Amino acid sequence: MTEFLAEGPVQQLIFFLGTALTFLSVGYLRGRAAGGQSGRNDTSEFGNDAAILKLVVEHAHEGLVMQDIYGRIEWTNPAYSRITGYSAEEVRGRRPQEFVLVSENQLSAEEIENFKYDLTKFRSGVEELILNRRKNGELFWNQLTFAVVEGKTEEETKIILICRDVTSQVEHMKELEAVRSRLKHQAEHDDLTGVANRAKLTSFLQERVSAAAGPESLIGIVHVDLDHFKDINDSHGHCAGDTVLRHTADVLKSVMGDKGLVARIGGDEFVAVVSDPLGPEEMETIGKKILDGLAKPVKVDHQNLKVAGSVGLVLADGTKASSSELIHRADLALYAAKKSGRSQFAWYTDALGAAHRHKRMTMAQLDQDLENEALTLLFEPQYSLERQQIAGYEALPRWLHPSEGLVDPVRLLSLQEDGKSIAQIERFAVRTGIAEVKRLREAADANVFLSVNLTEASLRDPGFPALISQLCEENDLPAADIVIELDERIIRFDDADGVAWDLGRFSDIGCRIALDMFGSGHGGAGQLLHLKADGVKISPVLIDGVNHSAKQQQLVQSIVGLAGSLGLQVSAVGVDTPEQAALLKALGCSLVQGRVIGQPLSPREAEIHMREFVLQTH
Structure with a gap:
């Protein structure tokens, strides 16, 4: 070994061992020079550079290999033997490809025999990470760094390999990568269903939009929402609901296959992005298959649950719409599907988009007017058939619509999305209505009452009673002259206690309670058992044509009789003719309102109307 190190190529090997060995040698010699005494011979105690190199290479952790241009090993250091398990004698004259390659990377005998380094492509500093096999069969990761020691001829050129066993580092990196992959998957996927989540959908759709190159780059969106999913949770529990959601995800994945991405974006809403759809026909086929798949019963705890959904479809040029705009269009299409009867699909159209933009502008104007309280309050008179005079008024808040004139702003809003605005409108009606009724009572010297329709938005507001x-006290108005009306459609038998408790807070301060739109087909007489009401208002559905229908007359008479037995006052809404008013009086109805009494009026008009009105008998 000493003789080998002393040969000419060793001096070149010193250079290619790198900066570390150079610093080691220089530092050692400088240290010896600084620590020596004057006149002392500062020759290294090892005698020469070859001795220093011999000490370094024999104790290095990295394996060192010298090969000829044909890859045959001419020399190795002890570390190489420790790494591979092969002694220097076992590998000298052989190529590493003969004994360290794993089976999947094994070369044929002919390829090994014909191997030769291509010096036109192979240069010093090249690195390679490769899976090798030790003599005992154990696998390890080998990081190779190559250096070329050019000789006078190509045949004299040597290839130096520095070998490092980096198995532990590679395994650690694999573990980190696995953790990163798992965390990335968790961050991008829904835990319950396993499909992508909203974040993944957004990034995927943005990538598709960015990759769109022209009008032929179509992107399809399928927006799915389960119909009446809340009823499943309420009736069968959240475990059943979770099963239905997983079923929905499986249906979408089965229909989509590898055509794109399926994501759950919240609750019972799913979105599928169809990559490169062929056209409207394929989109509709996907929509139909999804609806058919959802229609199949889902078995939960030995029960078959019926599931249905609505589907919104979008097909767009990826270069003309952003990802957020595509999702927005899918929302509108889904809303159109639900509005047209559910359990079907609907397309997004430009007309649908234009209508939504118009509605959005209208809602923005309404929001601004609500902030400025730019609302109008009308009074619809209620007439006492017994006393033959105006007995009270129903407060009707109105908003000046940009194109439709005065409208009921509550009907433009959604209780789920606009509850705060609805409560604000109803507060305006109460506050303005009480002030105007006080003025009317003083001007006409009549104790007229005020009826105000309230929705759940106000009923649930703990500060409304x-x-x-407070308003009654400030205006010297008895709370008993405030009638809280609520539509019978908001009363649910499975939630009667909650509504009854809310209404009880209004009763506690002295207000009267009336069940509005009674007999419209959304409720029943059983509601009167659950609610502590003071009166009922018969729906216009029953009043219209009551003079010509014996069945309607019998039904109205039954309602009046039932209410009377319970001590409730009966009013009728939508009374348009003197004949209807006369019949209702004969049937025992106490109050009527409608065109025969008067259209909704401004407070000033109501004052004049109260003084001059006489009910026509024919």
């Missing part, structure tokens, strides 16, 4: 009580 206190507001009414």
Whole structure:
């Protein structure tokens, strides 16, 4: 070994061992020079550079290999033997490809025999990470760094390999990568269903939009929402609901296959992105298959649950719409599907988009007017058939619509999305209505009452009863002259206790309660058992044509009789003719309102109307 190190190529090997060995040698010699005494011979105690190199290479952790241009090993250091398990004698004259390659990377005998380094492509500093096999069969990751020691001829050129066993580092990196992959998957996928989540959908759709190159780059969106999913949770529990959601995800994945991405974006809403759809026909086929798949019963705890959904479809040029715009269009298409009867699909159209933009502008104007309280309050008179005079007024808040004139702003809003605005409108009606009724009572010297329709938005507001009580006190108006009307459609038998408790807070301050739109087909007489009401208002559906229908007359008479037995006052809404008013009086109805009494009026008009009105008998 000493003789080998002393040969000419060793001096070149010193250079290619790198900066570390150079610093080691220089530092050692400088240290010896600084620590020596004057006149002392500062020759290294090892005698020469070859001795220093011999010490370094024999104790290095990295394996060192010298090969000829044909890859045959001419020399190795002890570390190489420790790494591979092969002694220097076992590998000298052989090529590494003969004994360290794993089976999947094994070369044929002919390829090994014909191997030769291509010096036109192979240069110093090249690195390679390769899976090798030790003599005992154990696998390890070998990081190779190559250096070329050019000789006078190509045949004299040597290839130096520095070998490092980096198995532990590679395994650690694999573990980190696995953790990163798992965390990335968790961050991008829904835990319950396993499909992508909203974040993954957004990034995927943005990539598709960015990759769109022209009008032929179509992107399809399928927006799916389960119909009446809340009923499944309420009736069968959240475990059943989770099963239905997983079923929905499986249906979408089965229909989509590898055509794109399926994502759950929240609750019971799913979105599928169809990559490169062929056209509207394929999109509709996907929509139909999804609806058919959802229609199949889902078995939960030995029960078959019926599931249905609505589907919104979008097909767009990826270069003309952003990812957020595509999702927005899918929302509108889904809404159109639900509005047209559910359990079907609907397309997004430009007309649908234009209508939504118009509605959005209208809602923006309404929001601004609500902030400025730019609303109008009309009074619809209620007439006492017994006393033959105006007995009270129903407060009707109105908003000046940009194109439709005065409208009921509550009907433009959604209780789920606009509850705060609805409560604000109803507060305006109560506050303005009480002030105007006080003025009317003083001007006409008549104790007229005020009826106000309230929705759940106000019924659930804990501060609303206190507001009414305060306004009544400030305006010297008895709380008993405030009638809280609520549509019978908001009363649910499975939630009667909650509504009854809410209404009880209004009763506690002295307000009267009336069940509005009674007999419209959305409720029943059983509601009167659950609610502590003071009156009922018969729906216009029953009043219209009551003079010509014996069945309607019998039904109205039954309602009047039932209400009377319960001590409830009966009003009728939508009374348009004197004949209807006369019949209702004969049937025992107490109050009527409608065109025969008067259209909704401004407070000033109501004052004049109260003084001059006489009910026509024919």
